[in-house]
Amino acid sequence: MGSGDVYKRQTPKDGEVLLKTKYVSxxxxxxxxxxxxxxxxEPFQLNEPxxxxxxxxxxxxxxxxxxxGDYVNGMLQWKQFQTSNGKGLQKVDGSKAPLSAYLxxxxxxxxxxxxxxxxxxxxxxxxxxxxxxxSGAVGTVVGQIGKIKGCKxxxxxxxxxxxxxxxxxxxxxxxxxxxxxxxxxxAVATACPNGVDVYFDNVGGEILDAAMANINRKGRIVNCxxxxxxxxxxxxxxxxxxxxxxxxxxxxxxxxxxxxxEEFGEAVQxxxxxxxxxxxxxxxxxxxxxxxxxxxxxxxxxxxxxxxMIVKV
Amino acid sequence: MGSGDVYKRQTPKDGEVLLKTKYVSxxxxxxxxxxxxxxxxEPFQLNEPxxxxxxxxxxxxxxxxxxxGDYVNGMLQWKQFQTSNGKGLQKVDGSKAPLSAYLxxxxxxxxxxxxxxxxxxxxxxxxxxxxxxxSGAVGTVVGQIGKIKGCKxxxxxxxxxxxxxxxxxxxxxxxxxxxxxxxxxxAVATACPNGVDVYFDNVGGEILDAAMANINRKGRIVNCxxxxxxxxxxxxxxxxxxxxxxxxxxxxxxxxxxxxxEEFGEAVQxxxxxxxxxxxxxxxxxxxxxxxxxxxxxxxxxxxxxxxMIVKV
Numbered sequence: 001m002g003s004g005d006v007y008k009r010q011t012p013k014d015g016e017v018l019l020k021t022k023y024v025s026x027x028x029x030x031x032x033x034x035x036x037x038x039x040x041x042e043p044f045q046l047n048e049p050x051x052x053x054x055x056x057x058x059x060x061x062x063x064x065x066x067x068x069g070d071y072v073n074g075m076l077q078w079k080q081f082q083t084s085n086g087k088g089l090q091k092v093d094g095s096k097a098p099l100s101a102y103l104x105x106x107x108x109x110x111x112x113x114x115x116x117x118x119x120x121x122x123x124x125x126x127x128x129x130x131x132x133x134x135s136g137a138v139g140t141v142v143g144q145i146g147k148i149k150g151c152k153x154x155x156x157x158x159x160x161x162x163x164x165x166x167x168x169x170x171x172x173x174x175x176x177x178x179x180x181x182x183x184x185x186x187a188v189a190t191a192c193p194n195g196v197d198v199y200f201d202n203v204g205g206e207i208l209d210a211a212m213a214n215i216n217r218k219g220r221i222v223n224c225x226x227x228x229x230x231x232x233x234x235x236x237x238x239x240x241x242x243x244x245x246x247x248x249x250x251x252x253x254x255x256x257x258x259x260x261x262e263e264f265g266e267a268v269q270x271x272x273x274x275x276x277x278x279x280x281x282x283x284x285x286x287x288x289x290x291x292x293x294x295x296x297x298x299x300x301x302x303x304x305x306x307x308x309m310i311v312k313v
Numbered sequence: 314m315g316s317g318d319v320y321k322r323q324t325p326k327d328g329e330v331l332l333k334t335k336y337v338s339x340x341x342x343x344x345x346x347x348x349x350x351x352x353x354x355e356p357f358q359l360n361e362p363x364x365x366x367x368x369x370x371x372x373x374x375x376x377x378x379x380x381x382g383d384y385v386n387g388m389l390q391w392k393q394f395q396t397s398n399g400k401g402l403q404k405v406d407g408s409k410a411p412l413s414a415y416l417x418x419x420x421x422x423x424x425x426x427x428x429x430x431x432x433x434x435x436x437x438x439x440x441x442x443x444x445x446x447x448s449g450a451v452g453t454v455v456g457q458i459g460k461i462k463g464c465k466x467x468x469x470x471x472x473x474x475x476x477x478x479x480x481x482x483x484x485x486x487x488x489x490x491x492x493x494x495x496x497x498x499x500a501v502a503t504a505c506p507n508g509v510d511v512y513f514d515n516v517g518g519e520i521l522d523a524a525m526a527n528i529n530r531k532g533r534i535v536n537c538x539x540x541x542x543x544x545x546x547x548x549x550x551x552x553x554x555x556x557x558x559x560x561x562x563x564x565x566x567x568x569x570x571x572x573x574x575e576e577f578g579e580a581v582q583x584x585x586x587x588x589x590x591x592x593x594x595x596x597x598x599x600x601x602x603x604x605x606x607x608x609x610x611x612x613x614x615x616x617x618x619x620x621x622m623i624v625k626v
Contacts, residue, residue: 032560038560201555204553204555204556205553205555208555218572223555223558223559224559225559226553226555226556226559229553229555229556230556235552235553236552236553236556237550237551237552237553238550238551238553239548239549239550240517240518240539240542240548240549240550240551242514242517242518242521242536242539242542242565242567243517243539243542243543243549244567245536245565245566245567246536246537246538246539246567246568246569247345247567248567249566249567249568249569249572250566250567251564251565251566251567252555252558252564252565252566253558253562253563253564253565253566254555254557254558254559254560254561254562254563254564255559255562256559256562259531259562
């Protein structure tokens with residue numbers, strides 16, 4: 001493919017729409033699709049555009065389902081213009097919430113937080129919820145849902161500024177900066193004197209080990225992400241957890257939000273209600289310019305984003 | 314305590330019974346209670362008798378609930394005679410099945426197999442079930458339930474004789490001798506060409522790693538035991554599994570059968586029905602003599618038992 005293709009306007013065929021990209025979501029899980037191995041979603045192909053969640057404007061329509069001026073949300077390619085047969089596109093209403101919110105708190109990241117806690121964490125009022133990647137797009141929603149449910153919420157993040165943000169803006173009860181903490185297991189014990197009932201894991205690795213050391217009987221570990229391991233080139237090793245799982249009747253479950261697709265509608269409705277009631281807030285980092293997409297993606301792994309990372313085209 | 318105490322007859326008080334020990338169950342999980350640490354059950358105390366599942370005869374009764382000549386099953390002490398207030402004792406019927414069966418296939422080991430598969434494994438017809446510790450008391454029941462449910466069943470054990478037994482006596486489809494197999498992950502792949510849907514783990518460690526390498530999307534790992542790790546003095550390490558859990562939406566859940574106490578009655582009823590219909594068979598290793606209890610327990614860790622290990626007093 002010539003690099004010029006990404007800017008090219010095509011003509012929509014019968015039943016198709018021509019889309020102009022407005023907002024592009026860049027997400028850690030895309031890293032997995034850059035490996036040529038089996039996963040819940042097929043790997044990216046060389047010399048084909050990357051795809052991710054995108055909000056686009058319909059600028060020409062030969063489809064009965066969409067009209068010019070509609071905004072849609074879908075898994076689309078990193079192109080300025082593209083045609084689509086409309087399959088998998090959802091219309092979004094820019095009057096209810098800013099368009100970019102549909103890539104974050106009302107999009108897959110918000111839905112991931114909501115359904116991970118509901119389907120796997122089964123969080124109950126009064127429990128202690130520990131969240132890693134706490135200042136990220138998923139983590140901030142997880143923590144806020146924990147507070148809405150009446151739980152003690154402790155977040156783990158990598159700078160003092162992020163810790164300040166999760167406590168002040170997102171109302172977490174406690175925060176732990178893992179980069180300046182020597183003994184994470186002890187720090188979790190101190191922040192969670194009643195132990196950890198639900199650990200929502202976005203990072204894996206040694207922070208998971210620290211959570212496991214403090215997990216309560218019948219605790220639940222929601223394995224949502226393992227960003228600390230994604231760029232490892234050797235097979236990562238660590239302490240074995242099976243004895244703890246057995247002794248304490250602990251559940252660990254990995255998931256991708258697509259596992260619960262039939263509940264997306266309910267999730268978005270609940271999240272939108274909380275947003276309108278001001279029970280939920282969000283942060284986004286918006287980078288401008290189509291050519292900035294790759295760098296914005298790379299910056300995720302250095303933690304340069306606050307909240308959801310989005311590129312405005 | 315003087316060592317003579319274990320042979321001493323006491324007099325039952327009002328509401329109590331005097332019990333004579335007939336059959337003593339020795340089980341790998343007792344090893345955990347010999348460590349002074351938190352678990353689902355309190356550790357044994359120094360200078361106090363060990364306790365385990367025991368079938369005893371009521372030889373004197375001052376209780377309205379039991380009469381002389383009744384047989385009971387309960388968590389009792391390693392003593393020849395002991396009194397009990399009857400709490401936690403279940404009467405057993407020696408005419409329906411041999412008394413020792415109530416310590417095995419109709420006792421906690423059979424119930425563990427049944428409820429682990431039902432509540433965590435959620436095994437479905439046509440799936441592939443992999444079982445480690447396959448020739449043990451729990452493993453043989455797990456495998457047979459797999460066949461009753463119409464699954465492909467593959468067992469892992471440590472001698473060629475055990476492999477022969479699980480295939481010939483317990484109708485497993487395939488067996489893998491982990492002691493003579495160099496690449497367990499490859500051996501599991503060969504025995505399970507459609508991958509592993511449910512792995513019932515009695516051993517933990519490297520065999521769990523081999524199962525994880527072959528787990529299917531939405532696979533379930535029932536963490537029932539980790540006998541390969543119980544005698545480790547250093548903290549065992551191994552490959553991290555969180556990336557696999559996420560990529561394949563896999564569940565791992567530890568349990569102890571006591572988590573599901575309200576379903577014991579149903580479990581025993583189903584197991585007894587299968588036993589009477591000849592769909593279920595069992596093996597036990599019966600050692601004779603009260604003084605042999607400790608050695609029988611130690612022998613478990615060298616795999617000297619076939620099926621349930623029981624001491625007849």
